Amino acid sequence: MTNSEIYIYILIMAGVSMMIRIVPLTLIQKQIKSRFVQSFLYYVPYITLAVMTFPAIVNATQSPLSGTLALFVGIVAAWFGASLFQVAVSCCCSVFILELFIL
Numbered sequence: 001m002t003n004s005e006i007y008i009y010i011l012i013m014a015g016v017s018m019m020i021r022i023v024p025l026t027l028i029q030k031q032i033k034s035r036f037v038q039s040f041l042y043y044v045p046y047i048t049l050a051v052m053t054f055p056a057i058v059n060a061t062q063s064p065l066s067g068t069l070a071l072f073v074g075i076v077a078a079w080f081g082a083s084l085f086q087v088a089v090s091c092c093c094s095v096f097i098l099e100l101f102i103l
Helices: 003-027 035-059 064-079 084-102
Strands: none
Touching: 035 064, 064 084
């Protein structure tokens, strides 16, 4: 791969990234009044984050079993009102204990 090819790829990537941001701004100039579209756009970032995060939680450990257990421990801790730090610590401890003693 030559330097000129790399610059062409970077320019194409920059152009696509800009078009993704510019086209909606130019096509949609009025406020969106549809409740369905508004709610859809509201939840898109959360869904995207969940789709990227949940597989990583399970696959980041040595065994999928410990990752799955950590996911359930985190869900239960968050359900009972634990802070983000407490949820993270409980998940890390559950993975550490499971992989240290059981696996």
